Amino acid sequence: MSGHDSKYFSTTKKGEIPELKEELNSQYKDKRKDAVKKTIAAMTVGKDVSSLFTDVLNCMQTENLELKKLVYLYLINYAKSQPDLAILAVNTFVKDTQDPNPLIRALAVRTMGCIRVDKITEYLCDPLQRCLKDDDPYVRKNSSYMCC
Numbered sequence: 001m002s003g004h005d006s007k008y009f010s011t012t013k014k015g016e017i018p019e020l021k022e023e024l025n026s027q028y029k030d031k032r033k034d035a036v037k038k039t040i041a042a043m044t045v046g047k048d049v050s051s052l053f054t055d056v057l058n059c060m061q062t063e064n065l066e067l068k069k070l071v072y073l074y075l076i077n078y079a080k081s082q083p084d085l086a087i088l089a090v091n092t093f094v095k096d097t098q099d100p101n102p103l104i105r106a107l108a109v110r111t112m113g114c115i116r117v118d119k120i121t122e123y124l125c126d127p128l129q130r131c132l133k134d135d136d137p138y139v140r141k142n143s144s145y146m147c148c
Helices: 005-011 016-024 029-044 052-059 063-078 082-098 102-114 126-132 137-145
Strands: none
Touching: 016 029, 016 052, 016 063, 029 052, 052 063, 052 082, 052 102, 052 126, 063 082, 082 102, 082 126, 102 126, 126 137
16 A cells, blocks of 8 residues: 555545445546545445445446456455345456456456355356466466365
8 A cells, every 4th residue: 555545544524425425426537446445445444335335336347457456355345245236246257357457357256256145156157267277377376266
């Protein structure tokens, strides 16, 4: 974490959740990224930000690797408490396992494997088999962890 990211851990203000919800749905990429960082920071210090699940999920379709990692981290933490909404992430996960960037492919298959929701696990088999045969060793390594 860079020194600039410490600002995300400042004390919670009243009305923070509605403010985060608005920022997560902003048309501006930087504002959405900051909102996801604030959401992760709140989650890290034990605040319940599960009400933002669909708003964070909407930030999942991005080319920005940092934002994608943050969204995936959020999903790992809250998918179990929101299994019916977590299923909405499957198409993006499957698409990301076919991304040209091996980091995104590895991240997608690893995250799918970390989400312990039956509805998602059943969709993991095909992308996992494909990623186990991937040309990139990093993707294969991360895929093999999901077999253990």
